[in-house]
Amino acid sequence: MAQIPEKSQELLNLAIENLQGLLTDRTVSPEPPKELATVNGFPQLHATLLEVRTAIMGFASGDLGCQITKKGFLPGSIKALQASLNHLTWQTKMIASGDFTQRVDFMGDFSESFNSMVTLLDESMRKLELIAHTDPLTGSNNRGYFMQLLAAELERAKRYGHLFTVLMLDLDHFKRVNDSRGHAAGDEALRYLCRVLQTSGLRKTDFFGRIGGEEFALVFPETGIEGAAEAAEKVRDNLKETAVIHEGQEFFITASIGISEWRFDDTQETLLTRADQAMYRAKETGRDRVCLSR
Amino acid sequence: MSNDNKYKFSWDLLGDIKAGRPNLGNTTRVEVYRLLQFAFRDVIEQHVGTEETDKIFYEAGALAGKEFYSHMLTPTTDLNEFVRQLQEVLRDLGIGILRVEQADMVKGEIVLTVSEDLDCSGLPELDYEVCSYDEGFISALLESFSGIKFTVKEVDCWCTGDRTCRFSAKADA
Numbered sequence: 208m209a210q211i212p213e214k215s216q217e218l219l220n221l222a223i224e225n226l227q228g229l230l231t232d233r234t235v236s237p238e239p240p241k242e243l244a245t246v247n248g249f250p251q252l253h254a255t256l257l258e259v260r261t262a263i264m265g266f267a268s269g270d271l272g273c274q275i276t277k278k279g280f281l282p283g284s285i286k287a288l289q290a291s292l293n294h295l296t297w298q299t300k301m302i303a304s305g306d307f308t309q310r311v312d313f314m315g316d317f318s319e320s321f322n323s324m325v326t327l328l329d330e331s332m333r334k335l336e337l338i339a340h341t342d343p344l345t346g347s348n349n350r351g352y353f354m355q356l357l358a359a360e361l362e363r364a365k366r367y368g369h370l371f372t373v374l375m376l377d378l379d380h381f382k383r384v385n386d387s388r389g390h391a392a393g394d395e396a397l398r399y400l401c402r403v404l405q406t407s408g409l410r411k412t413d414f415f416g417r418i419g420g421e422e423f424a425l426v427f428p429e430t431g432i433e434g435a436a437e438a439a440e441k442v443r444d445n446l447k448e449t450a451v452i453h454e455g456q457e458f459f460i461t462a463s464i465g466i467s468e469w470r471f472d473d474t475q476e477t478l479l480t481r482a483d484q485a486m487y488r489a490k491e492t493g494r495d496r497v498c499l500s501r
Numbered sequence: 502m503s504n505d506n507k508y509k510f511s512w513d514l515l516g517d518i519k520a521g522r523p524n525l526g527n528t529t530r531v532e533v534y535r536l537l538q539f540a541f542r543d544v545i546e547q548h549v550g551t552e553e554t555d556k557i558f559y560e561a562g563a564l565a566g567k568e569f570y571s572h573m574l575t576p577t578t579d580l581n582e583f584v585r586q587l588q589e590v591l592r593d594l595g596i597g598i599l600r601v602e603q604a605d606m607v608k609g610e611i612v613l614t615v616s617e618d619l620d621c622s623g624l625p626e627l628d629y630e631v632c633s634y635d636e637g638f639i640s641a642l643l644e645s646f647s648g649i650k651f652t653v654k655e656v657d658c659w660c661t662g663d664r665t666c667r668f669s670a671k672a673d674a
Contacts, residue, residue: 278628278662286657287664290614293602306581313600 218242222249229256259285271296307332342417344394345401353416353424357475360426364469372435372468374425375482376400376442379461379494381421392453396460397421399451407442424479432468432499439464439497447495463489467500510564512572531595531619538620538634555633562637569638570645580606583646595619602667609649609672613639614657616665621658630658632666639668649673 222243228235238244239253255277262285265273271293275286291313298309307329311318340352348356357373364371378384378400385393400423404415415425427435443462450457465485467478481500489498518527546554574586588599597615604611616622620632632655640653650673657667 279626280662280664283657283659283661283663286667287616290600290602290616290665290667293612294600294614297601297603301581304581306585308581308585 218246222246225253226256229253229260235260255279255282258282262289266292302328305332345397345417347401347404347423348414348416350416350418353414353418354475356414356416357424357426357478360428361469361473361475361478363428365471368471369429370431370469371426371428372430372432372466373478373482374427374435374439375418375465375479375486376423376425376439376462377464377486377490378421379463379490381460384458384460388453388456388458392451392456392458393421395453396451396458400446400460400462403445403449404442407445408438424482432466432501435466435468436497436499439466443495443497461495463487463494464497465489465500466497510568512568534619558633559637559640562634562639563641564637565634566638566641567645570642577646580604580646587642591615597622597666606647609651611643611651611670612667613670614665614667618659618666621660621666624660626662627660629660630655630666631660632658632668635666636668639670643670647672 221240225240225243235257237257239250243249243253258275258277259282262273262275262282265271266285266288271289273289275282275289295311295314298311301309302325307325309325311321314321340348342349360371363369378396381393381396384396397417401417404423404425409415409425410427412428413426415423418424427438430438443464447459447461450459463486465482465488467481467485469478485498485500489496492498542554542558545557549557573590574583577583577586584599584601584604591597591599597618600614600616602612602614604613615635618632618635620635624631636653636655640651643649643651643653651670652673653668653670655666656669657663657665659666
């Protein structure tokens with residue numbers, strides 16, 4: 208075996224010690240030993256390892272922002288990890304903003320757990336939204352959500368100039384049902400009304416909600432007052448044709464309906480008020496009828 | 502240059518592949534794509550020099566990106582939806598695996614990476630970035646999505662020893 212000159216052996220030992228230190232020591236000098244500063248390629252190797260070391264230490268303490276300027280397989284692999292972690296951070300931000308379509312596919316077992324978590328979050332959010340939007344008794348939209356949908360419809364109508372109509376529907380003599388047959392029968396009457404609304408040929412774009420005790424509001428987009436009146440008559444007919452059945456006993460219910468058509472300067476309040484006034488006119492003129500606000 | 506050039510691009514030029522390749526189908530090997538691209542790059546560079554070649558590839562990428570957006574993506578104004586669609590189609594077509602590192606549309610700054618890139622992943626180390634076509638492609642995708650012109654620069658590339666290509670996109674002032 209060829210002998211290494213003593214001077215070279217000393218430099219080699221120093222280089223090994225220095226590189227070993229970059230791997231194992233808690234603190235290191237940012238510069239290579241001065242004896243090695245002129246050794247061809249050593250300062251560059253020292254600088255590369257130092258940068259990789261700094262980046263890994265940064266990652267270990269949660270800092271993903273370090274700049275890795277060196278090229279080559281090892282710095283490149285660290286940058287790939289940095290890119291993956293940065294992407295994961297971005298994905299988490301997107302999930303936090305409500306985008307539950309994000310999935311991770313580059314982190315082994317973590318990906319599976321993360322994706323399961325997002326799926327569960329998505330399902331939970333949907334359930335919570337449903338609860339927040341739904342009237343628990345009838346399963347229809349609750350007042351708050353109906354008003355949100357109505358606000359969106361108003362915006363849409365203003366933007367595109369498309370007309371729509373609002374119906375206010377109130378069950379007739381509902382108090383009598385409650386007083387004579389009990390609240391459970393009244394509840395069944397409300398559920399029955401919702402089933403009738405759902406099976407009276409409403410389109411996918413139509414929507415309704417329970418506004419108060421026995422009062423419901425419906426919206427028919429892209430529909431004028433005549434078309435809405437036709438649909439309302441159908442609902443009214445369907446409602447009174449079939450009996451509500453509660454604990455083996457049958458009874459019939461009717462409804463009074465008022466309709467208003469959107470005007471450009473309408474607010475939710477003015478639109479609903481006109482429909483409400485028409486509905487009270489229907490009550491005052493004998494109930495079980497449809498009145499229009501012209 | 503006038504728009505009535507002989508080789509003016511049209512999506513129709515991609516042809517009816519189903520009719521034209523009933524046996525071989527709609528796939529080929531990545532080497533074939535790279536053979537074409539790097540042969541073009543060599544010959545064009547010999548004719549017009551390195552800088553112009555990079556510019557030509559950037560502009561070609563931008564033209565392709567614009568056409569790609571209008572034919573392969575559904576227009577949207579939602580960044581998440583845009584990224585989701587793009588990730589899906591790039592993966593499905595075997596172009597690369599797109600990941601977003603940062604996106605600030607207000608500042609007009611986006612950093613994204615493409616792994617297993619069609620153009621460069623697996624190439625020998627060359628000490629320079631080669632994805633100028635991708636730069637143009639991404640710039641046009643971002644412009645088509647946002648209506649804002651972007652300049653895209655590749656900051657890391659497989660060819661410079663990195664495992665993933667990283668692109669920095671900045672909205673033009």
